[in-house]
Amino acid sequence: MGALRLPSLTSIFTVSSARSSLFPRRSSNRLNVRRLTSSAKVFAKATEVAPAESNQKLPVQEQGITPRSQDFNAWYLDVISMAELADYGPVRGTMVIRPYGYAIWEAIQDYLNVKFKETGHSNMYFPQFIPYSFIEKEASHVEGFSPELALVTVGGGKELEEKLVVRPTSETIVNHMFTQWIQSYRDLPLMINQWANVTRWEMRTKPFIRTLEFLWQEGHTAHATPEEAEKEAMQMIDVYTKFAYEQAAIPVIPGRKSRVETFAGADRTYTIEAMMGDRKALQAGTSHNLGQNFSRAFGTQFADENGQRQHVWQTSWAISTRFVGGIIMTHGDDAGLMLPPRLASVQVVIVPIWKKANEKNEVLDAALSVKDVLHSAGIKVKLDDSDQRTPGWKFNFWEMKGVPLRIEIGPRDVSSGSVVVSRRDIPGKPGKVFGISMESSVLVPYIKEKLDEIQSSLLDKAIAFRDSNIVDVSSYDELKVAISQGKWARGPWVGSDEDELKVKEETGATIRCYPFDQPQGPKKCLMTGSPADEVAIFAKSY
């Protein structure tokens, strides 16, 4: 693929399921949330419905979220629609990121922005319009990039002399500027990042995973030595890995891309690969050691300490709104979204419950005071005190929205000065604990502990799922069996590029990475039988 593209968002653009392939407008689902009502499992307290609500009976749920096991892709689109994460834009393949979905992206930004600055990077902003000649310059050593470009040909009512590319990534314009800013070794390292929108004219799109326009951060650095560039590329894949594990509870596998999957403009590409709920791989972030490829193309040089002119050594690295899709597809279940507490904009929802009008005030007062207590402790809490919906409807709604913890407060709870706490990740009674004191000194540490437990539990569950779906293989036949079962295959590999492409053609799987974590001992290539230094992981992917 094109040298200008970060492979993180390219190699996965070839597979798509029929249902999502045309980004269908599933408008029939748009109103489902309004139709949601209490299903049996969450109606332990169904009798505790306020009178005001009982004469506002909502129609029985006609069409809920498609079960995950029935149609993973339909389930994914239902969750996005019903949890109000995103909607379709008016232009084919574009997406409107709605507040609840955008809040996940903001949480990702908040965390990474701090890490980027801690590791010495500054934010800045490059224009999104790139002269076509820049792209052509680069296109000389890569193939097939122009098919994905959006071109501005008219500006201010006139045909432009040179058409402009709406940035698909910024290496070319970055190097154009770096060439002007870098004079000597004193200007190095130059380490920057930008949060921006980028455009790639994809034919097959899917919300968050692959859209014509998406949001991302792209880091770009220039160094005096190849060692420094390598260290930086590794450092950033490490930042991504820690983020995935610790914040998103996604047990990604970090590793190196194969030659075939390495970005044409890079010497080495590092990746984090995540296993989705349908066991397809999602390339969730990449970091490239670009070597001197772009600095040579753009003449980005510095005078070293001896006054000699040298080309800089560079890296680039990116994570995008695609990661939000990864979170949905890693943790979600038939009830909807399940958010890791550290990225949830609402960590705790309080649902007040009352039967009689005279109970309403005391219940709401207690709910409000619990809310204040949690808010003061830095917990992201929401009180759903609307009169419009039954408690059961609210239970369903906030479960579907993936809120990690629910606090229920009814008249009996008020009397006993306690609350009921339910975990999103453990459905039904087993996840429900009664009689937790409303006392700040008890409730706050309890809630914090539960949030931590959920965070860990989501990660543990994802690790268990991942590990039970990776098969060690020692032959091509074993690989084919594993892939046909929908699993990932891990085996020794020194096959040629042709061998790798053959695997892709025959099984649909690609090498996701040579994982950093390698087994000890002698190995033989599963394809050729030759001695192999490393195992590779093969899987179908998004």
Next chain:
Amino acid sequence: MGALRLPSLTSIFTVSSARSSLFPRRSSNRLNVRRLTSSAKVFAKATEVAPAESNQKLPVQEQGITPRSQDFNAWYLDVISMAELADYGPVRGTMVIRPYGYAIWEAIQDYLNVKFKETGHSNMYFPQFIPYSFIEKEASHVEGFSPELALVTVGGGKELEEKLVVRPTSETIVNHMFTQWIQSYRDLPLMINQWANVTRWEMRTKPFIRTLEFLWQEGHTAHATPEEAEKEAMQMIDVYTKFAYEQAAIPVIPGRKSRVETFAGADRTYTIEAMMGDRKALQAGTSHNLGQNFSRAFGTQFADENGQRQHVWQTSWAISTRFVGGIIMTHGDDAGLMLPPRLASVQVVIVPIWKKANEKNEVLDAALSVKDVLHSAGIKVKLDDSDQRTPGWKFNFWEMKGVPLRIEIGPRDVSSGSVVVSRRDIPGKPGKVFGISMESSVLVPYIKEKLDEIQSSLLDKAIAFRDSNIVDVSSYDELKVAISQGKWARGPWVGSDEDELKVKEETGATIRCYPFDQPQGPKKCLMTGSPADEVAIFAKSY
């Protein structure tokens, strides 16, 4: 101008000075910073130069910042270039926002983002590609918008059936989506904001003030009643006003736009008008009460409590990277940039000074410990410990960068356990205080107090400058004199649109606003002599 454009960034696009009119590449200035060396005024300690530095004498400053009084526009461009705030992008009229300039924008974002959320708004993201038909729809009731559009006509290697507009503002696509999301009064108010890039094909550009692509936030809200929309529009201009005064130390004048200057799609436009150092007005932010204009065009309706379908009442409001230009042009002086402490990414720079090699360690140790003390106290501090430059060069450099406070530490200071503190806003000896104890308990409150003093002082100075340049006029002749002197004219006004256009043609001045702050008592229109309810402010503007 086009109904789709927020007037905040339109009405000011007609005036430009010759020097900036072609966005000239002043590459000759690019390296000036490297040539900067100590000028007399900052060389009180010129003898305290490290030996390592004395054999690295930099060439004498060949070309500094153009004096502000000599050529305000050249001064402005010099400051942007030498303080490394921005650079020219490869496409005409585009701008690369460099880390030091972007940090100002980040500080603006950090403050406003909190305020927007406190006032009930959620962030989200709309696609930047808008079908041309949306714009055409709106263009029916406005004039002349298409001249400023950038159009995508090719995507994925093919001519598009419908060309796409790269968003110049988002009212059309926002209303397209609002129409789908809003069903009943329960969905209202709908209050969102997005941080985004926008594109307007300006022929005359100027960094930060007017670029083909710029960054902004655009708030969009929908309400059930006109009163709520009006309250919201006023609330947001109030948020902007407070931000300008309290954070940017810019004493903007908030007010209402005249009919001529009101956005064609709005019922009322509120604005904050700032006086730049050349006394031109800068429209620094706007808030529009859109009435039902867009909801009628896009059919954005809700069912009220009686089940009646009604069109929503809307607002939109924006502040852009243009505000960074406003900060430069409000506070800067001949030495360069001057940043208000609350928006400065570096509030205090520490410059260590030593003569002999054996002094270096103790000076650097002390400097590092002062840095840690200030950093721990939440003060944004930078230690410039480079060996490459003389202290004098560093003094000049950080003054030019607008850092509010400088701390100097030499061997004698280390002996006495004290530091020298210099204020950026008071040049030379009057702004310099010797013998401030390094003790955390003394230094931290002292620095915090000085930063507060500078923040207040910048605002006071700007208020004094503004007030001494606004003339109360009671006749058109007086107005013409005031404008010809480069001042703002304030006088009673009930003139017609034609009268207003006549003033513009004959004087170059426009009505900036009817200020909220109105004088009491009976007034007569300066133009017609008829009784007038309000005074208006006339000025030339960016």
